[in-house]
Amino acid sequence: MTHAQHHDHRRHGHHHDPDSALAEILELDAEVLAEHTAGIIRWLPLHGDPRQIVDLASGTGAGTFALLDQFPEAHVTAVDTSPGHLRRLSEKACARGVEGHVHTVLADLDDATWPDLGTPDLVWASGAVHHMADPGRALRSVHDLLAPGGLFVVVEMAGIPRFLPRTAPDDRPGLEDRVHAVSDRRHAQHLPHRGADWGPMLAAAGFVVEGELVVEVDVQGAGNAAVGRYALGALQRARGAVAAELDPEDLAALDRLLDTNSPxxxxxxxxxxxxxxxSVWAARRA
Structure with missing residues (x-):
């Protein structure tokens, strides 16, 4: 499972019911990675501040609110398949006093035709494009949507994060490596574009790739309760994907880690x- 998956999110959600457990992970993800997201936005090769922004597969609004923090005059259209995620996003917009700057659209980005999303000068897609059934078609749709000279930003994460030292836990060292191995094998079948280099596909869709960035994330959990909750939620979701294939002793060790009443x-x-x-790609519509 990836960031993008637990962003399975959200992002390009395959959940038609509100998935509150997933929403919690998305919000912890946004909190823990907030400084990194702000740094990515500051890095973007923009020509002036964007006024109209589309956040594709917005989830509960991590990108939407990070972009509004940087560009408070902008208007953001947040698009997602999950009514529950969009409801949370709208509630957060009201709580922040920015509801006049946020518009939500319920849509499936795998549909052949997209709803009218205006003519944005910035389109943001975090943890989203590798979930799409036909990414090439989706990238062309974004190209046609953007204003001339507008920027498309693709942000992808390298799988679910690692949370434990490699020597942990004491009774099953390397457990997380083995969980990842099973998860990666399973997802290779269902998500063939995970981990792709989006540069050539963006170029094929008519974009000029103006920048690529790799951001190393290493957020220490000591004194940061959100990291523990994030690890718990992400590994609970991973357990659902790997339980059938994981060694029974590894599964038992994982369950001990996930048992909040356990020492x-x-x-x-x-x-x-x-x-x-x-990994980030910034691509301009010529």
Missing amino acids: HSLLRREDLAVRTER
Whole structure:
């Protein structure tokens, strides 16, 4: 499972019912990675501040609100397949006093025709494009949507983050590596574009790729309760994907980590961190 998956999110959600557990992970993800997201936005090769922004597969609004923090005059159209996620996003917009700057659209980006999303000068897609059934068609749709000279930003994460030291837990060292191996094998079948280099596909869709960035993420969990909750939620979701194929002793060790009443609970560990990479492509419509 990836950031993008637990962004399975959201992002390009395959959930038609509100998935509150997933929404919690998305919000923890937004909180833990907030500084990295702000840094990505500051890096973008923009020609002036964008006024009309589309956040594709917005989830509960991590990108929407990070963009509004940087560009408070902008208007953001947040698009997602999950009514529950969009409802949360709207509630957060009201709580922040920016509801006049946020418009939500319920839509499936795998549909052949998209609803009218205006003529944005910036389109943001975080953890989204690798979920699309036909990414090439989706990229062409974004190209045609953008204003001339507008920027399309693709942000992808290298799988679910790593949370534990490689020597952990004491009774099954390397457990997380084995969970990832099973998860990666399963997702290779269902998400063939995960981990892709989007540069050539963006060029094929008519974009000029103006920048690529790799951001190393290493957020220490000591003193940061959100990291423990994020690890718990992400590994609970991973367990659902890997349980049938994981070694029984590994599964038992994972369950001890996930048991919040256990002395071995993730929430009691002082050595957690969020470690991953985020890759970014900034592509302009000529």
